[in-house]
Amino acid sequence: MSQAYSAEEEVAVAAVRRASHLTSAVFNKLVKNETLTKGDKSPVTVGDFAAQAVISSMLKHAFPEDPIVGEEDAAELRIESGKEMKDRIVALANEALTEELGLGDNQNWGIGPGQEKTDAEILDAIDRGNYEGGSSGRMWTIDPIDGTKGFLRGEQYAVCLSLIVDAQVQVGVIGCPNLPIDPANPEKGTGVIFKAVRGQGTHQLTLSGANPTPLRIPPSTPSTLAFLESVEAAHSKLSFNDRVASLLGIIRPPVRMDSQAKYGCLVRGEGGAYLRMPTGVGYREKIWDHAPGHILVEEAGGVVTDSRGEPLNFGLGRTLGENYGVIAAGKDIHPLVLGAVQKALAEETKAKV
Numbered sequence: 001m002s003q004a005y006s007a008e009e010e011v012a013v014a015a016v017r018r019a020s021h022l023t024s025a026v027f028n029k030l031v032k033n034e035t036l037t038k039g040d041k042s043p044v045t046v047g048d049f050a051a052q053a054v055i056s057s058m059l060k061h062a063f064p065e066d067p068i069v070g071e072e073d074a075a076e077l078r079i080e081s082g083k084e085m086k087d088r089i090v091a092l093a094n095e096a097l098t099e100e101l102g103l104g105d106n107q108n109w110g111i112g113p114g115q116e117k118t119d120a121e122i123l124d125a126i127d128r129g130n131y132e133g134g135s136s137g138r139m140w141t142i143d144p145i146d147g148t149k150g151f152l153r154g155e156q157y158a159v160c161l162s163l164i165v166d167a168q169v170q171v172g173v174i175g176c177p178n179l180p181i182d183p184a185n186p187e188k189g190t191g192v193i194f195k196a197v198r199g200q201g202t203h204q205l206t207l208s209g210a211n212p213t214p215l216r217i218p219p220s221t222p223s224t225l226a227f228l229e230s231v232e233a234a235h236s237k238l239s240f241n242d243r244v245a246s247l248l249g250i251i252r253p254p255v256r257m258d259s260q261a262k263y264g265c266l267v268r269g270e271g272g273a274y275l276r277m278p279t280g281v282g283y284r285e286k287i288w289d290h291a292p293g294h295i296l297v298e299e300a301g302g303v304v305t306d307s308r309g310e311p312l313n314f315g316l317g318r319t320l321g322e323n324y325g326v327i328a329a330g331k332d333i334h335p336l337v338l339g340a341v342q343k344a345l346a347e348e349t350k351a352k353v
């Protein structure tokens with residue numbers, strides 16, 4: 001009998017691979033009018049839309065019944081003012097879908113090079129990401145470019161895909177085109193894929209899908225720990241992390257990095273703990289920003305909770321609901337970090353009264 005979710009894993013890695021190639025190629029060619037500002041003031045580029053179209057098209061081919069919770073939608077591309085961008089996205093997506101990447105010829109799963117798609121098919125593929133989520137059944141999450149701000153700066157970003165079944169993440173794949181393959185040996189270059197399947201561990205692959213290497217979070221102590229945190233101060237309360245670090249006697253400065261590449265770094269032993277606390281503006285975390293990273297950490301022997309010590313709930317819809325932050329770390333150090341977070345929160349409450 002084949003391993004559980006082996007077809008899903010194969011398709012997910014292939015889809016992330018194609019989308020990762022697309023995004024890194026697009027970065028070098030990106031021009032100014034190829035970025036839009038969304039309603040929440042965040043950026044979205046032709047790369048985000050095209051990568052979501054590619055992943056969604058491949059998922060439809062392999063698993064036509066599965067709903068998708070995707071970050072982007074095509075509304076802006078369906079109106080006259082979006083025509084130029086739409087044309088570019090259709091061309092990019094078709095290029096990526098038909099490219100020969102040596103992924104095998106399993107046409108049943110749509111992994112090998114496919115046929116060109118029409119404009120309508122590409123827009124519909126993007127809009128298939130409109131599922132509202134929920135606590136039962138299968139669903140995929142797509143964050144075609146996580147860390148769009150990092151992507152635009154030429155820094156870290158990640159192509160993120162997960163399969164959630166009955167509110168449990170079962171498969172997670174994260175492509176990080178700009179991440180060093182081996183941080184100790186920068187000459188090895190950049191571009192990695194992290195993958196995890198429930199019960200089967202976490203692995204790092206090259207961006208070409210080769211050399212699967214198992215990953216376990218190594219033990220750490222406050223003297224070796226550094227927080228992995230956002231670059232963007234608007235995304236998490238960085239001053240809070242500083243307070244927690246001082247309560248724990250952490251000496252190393254935080255490692256700031258955009259996107260779920262942070263979860264990838266955590267599982268391969270960089271940093272030691274991921275900490276993301278709300279900034280207080282009422283933002284709700286999105287499931288596509290955490291589901292793949294969450295399973296990478298759990299399958300590498302780590303623990304992920306919110307600041308109350310509760311598990312994250314992926315069954316509430318497109319968001320994680322009320323925002324109590326995210327703490328991810330190896331299982332030895334997680335209780336220590338959680339304790340310090342709760343102490344820092346209690347200090348804040350005390351300072352307010």
Ligand SMILES: Nc1ncnc2c1ncn2[C@@H]1O[C@H](COP(=O)(O)O)[C@@H](OP(=O)(O)O)[C@H]1O
Pocket residue numbers: 042071143145146147148149229230231232234235236257258259260279281283285286289
């Ligand atoms: N106020 C806020 N609080 C927390 N996260 C936010 C936020 N505003 C945007 N984000 C999310 O932060 C993600 C990036 O996380 P990070 O800071 O770890 O790189 C963004 O993903 P996208 O770049 O996919 O839009 C976006 O979904």
Ligand SMILES: [Mg+2]
Pocket residue numbers: 042043044071148
């Ligand atoms: Mg975004």
Ligand SMILES: [Mg+2]
Pocket residue numbers: 143145146147288289
């Ligand atoms: Mg994101």
Ligand SMILES: [Mg+2]
Pocket residue numbers: 048071143144145146147148
């Ligand atoms: Mg995104």
